Amino acid sequence: MDRISPIVKIFTRKLFPFILLYGCYLISHGHLSPGGGFQGGVIFGSAIILLGLVEGVKLTEKRFKEDFLSLTKNIGMLIFILLGFTGMFFGYSFLSDFLPRGKVGTVPSAGLILFLNLTIGFMVGTGIAVIFYRTVKHGSEE
């Protein structure tokens, strides 16, 4: 692991929060500009994967624990389905838009789409990071 040059390590540490921020931007503006939950989530997960490749999984797991990421993935899927059922209490059909809408072109303009994008984004990002953790740990054991 010590064959990685310090330039890569330092730049990864500096770039890491900006990649996370870009992923959050893609997720939260998915209904206004190109992007969305799946794409932003993949960028979110690839930031954690980059940190894991450069710093090693053991150091990365001090900040992003595997159990926490797995829990986030499960809760994201649960919230996606629960959001679908919430509309049924207000007289709408399953997964239909029941929230009030703001002005077109601003972030709260699309009602439920924003929240569906958020749950999908966090589920995809943490899910990809969990898959990465599992494969790396499995490979390093044997």
Place this chain on the structure above:
Amino acid sequence: MNRILTITLLLILAFFLFSAVKLDYGRLHPELSEYYISHGIADTGALNMVTAIYLNYRVYDTLGEATVFFATALGVFMLLRKDKEGSADG
């Protein structure tokens, strides 16, 4: 006899393939795509038409995609776990 049967089946298959190539799917229902373009923003409030379709008109499809991804991640999570109990016994 077998050869004649094979050739006949191939000819029938070729006929259906050629008739399928000639179909023009782009002009069958232009009113559907026109409806999405003209009513999309009023219906969903989303400027991005791709998001408007996959999270409002076709949100069941997205539920299926999310379920497929969730099942994949769960499968990797379950298959590649450390078998602590097994190693303690053996």
